[in-house]
Amino acid sequence: MKKLTLLTEPKLLFGHDQKMEDPRDGLTLFGPIENYKPHGIRSGVVSTKEGLRKFREYLKSINTPVFNLNNVTRPYFPGFETIFGTRWSPEDVMHVELTEKELHRVLYHEDSHHRTYDTVSLIADKILQAVRDEDSSADMWFIVLPDEVYQYCRPNAPLEKELVVTPRTIGKARAKKLLHSPSLFAEENVDAEPYGYDANFHNQLKARLLSSSVATQIFRESTLAPEEFLNALGRPKRDFSKIRGHLAWSISTAAFYKTGGRPWKLSDIREKVCYIGIVYKLDERSRDTRNACCAAQMFLDSGDGIVFKGAVGPWYNRKKGEFHLKPEQARELIGLAVETYRKKEGTVPRELFIHAKTRFNDEEWQGFSDAVSSDTHLVGITIKKNVPLKLYRPESKFPMLRGLAHVQNDRSGFLWTKGFVPRLQTSLAMEVPNPLFIEISKGTADIETVLADILALTKLNYNACIYGDGDPVTLRFANAVGEILTAAPLDKTPPLSFKYYI
DSSP states (O other): OOOOEEOOOOOEEOGGGOEESSHHHHHHHHOOSBOSOTTOOOEEEEEOHHHHHHHHHHHHHHTSOBOOTTOOSSOOBOOHHHHHSSOOOSSSEEEEEOOHHHHHHHHOBSSHHHHHHHHHHHHHHHHHHHHHHOSSOOSEEEEEEOHHHHHHSSTTOOOOGGGOSBOOOSOHHHHHHHHHSOOSSHHHHHHHGGGGSOSOHHHHHHHHHGGGTOOEEEEEHHHHOGGGSBOTTSSBSSOOGGGHHHHHHHHHHHHHHHTTOBOOEESSOOTTEEEEEEEEEEOTTSSSTTOEEEEEEEEETTSOEEEEEEEEESOEETTTTEEOOOHHHHHHHHHHHHHHHHHHHSSOOSEEEEEESSOOOHHHHHHHHHTSOTTSEEEEEEEESOOSOOOOOTTOSSOOBTTEEEEEETTEEEEOOSSEETTTTEESSSSSOOOEEEEEEESOOOHHHHHHHHHHHTTOOTTSOOSOOSSOHHHHTHHHHHHHHTSSOOSOOOOEEGGGTO
């Protein structure tokens, strides 16, 4: 076996052109790299009166230092304005009230599809009405919901019989049949409509707001005020005392990013390099079990992310368990991504890396190749998690180091993106970490450069302010993006910033 190589931990760029390994260190010392809201963030909030109170009290709390109880492995949060150099005031709020009467009228439906669809409709309509009517709009919309919405607005979530207000009027099998063969009776088609949408509140709301480009963050009330939700022993049902600072970091960074700021970027990434992750999700509404939605997540060297929705078609091969596009659809998808890159950067990418969980076949690779000019060097990368390799350190009580790489040959290698981090004196993995298997399946590139790039891409998750992820951002949110794109019947979705999906 060849020797293991320890890759240099990628550094991030912050304010004043300063570089640090840990985003929390960089933000604390130097602030974000770009701040488009110097005068503060205005919050749009959809909630009950109690939810608004909890939201405001939470904002007040994170404008001061937030500490973790007996947890020295996670740094404390110094305060929002201290970190980001802008205000997130609990008073600068545009509130749209959600009354308990309104919520109970839609929530207590016997059928989970109707329940979720009606609840999403109630909240989405309130947001869109406020966006159209208000003179001064919100920078971002926060939906603060009672915990029962989380409990009941999920696929197949049971509802206690004593809570049922609206009984089921149509069976699931009949409803799905009507989606493809509408009834002559209009009321039956209306009853079937919610089955064309995912019964997951989060995914459906995100999907239905895509066409209006509304950035959202969804909170359970118990996330903002866990001390108010106690069990029979008088203890919080969700005890966040050891990670209060961590939650403040993640919530604040996500809000700053979604309102237009850029917390950090990779410091040493090569210029004119573009990374695209290919996303597939089976379309459960389709009669053809092979039909899937395909999308591309593009990440620029600046750290910006954009999602492109491709065509729905028979991309799934059940025998091989793999997804593959036809040449025409492959060309269209990558062509749209390259054209968007050209509009943003004024030129085509010099290097374009396409990441996927399976190998590319010759047909789809020909489509990808036809979409780029000779000025762009195209490389296909396969990244797999389930690999038959596990290494231990018998001489140490600590697991494998993050950043270790085992290069098999000039086209493949293993990379540990989780593991022990000397800077933190702890491991990012809860158990003995497994490596990613990385292979250059199409095109040519230096394998060590590819491994280093993928390690760097584990540090672009703006939805969680952490040292590093286990997956590169090109694939980290692949399932989430796919689920949102298939959560509602979306015909044409324009290229949108990644912030609308997370």
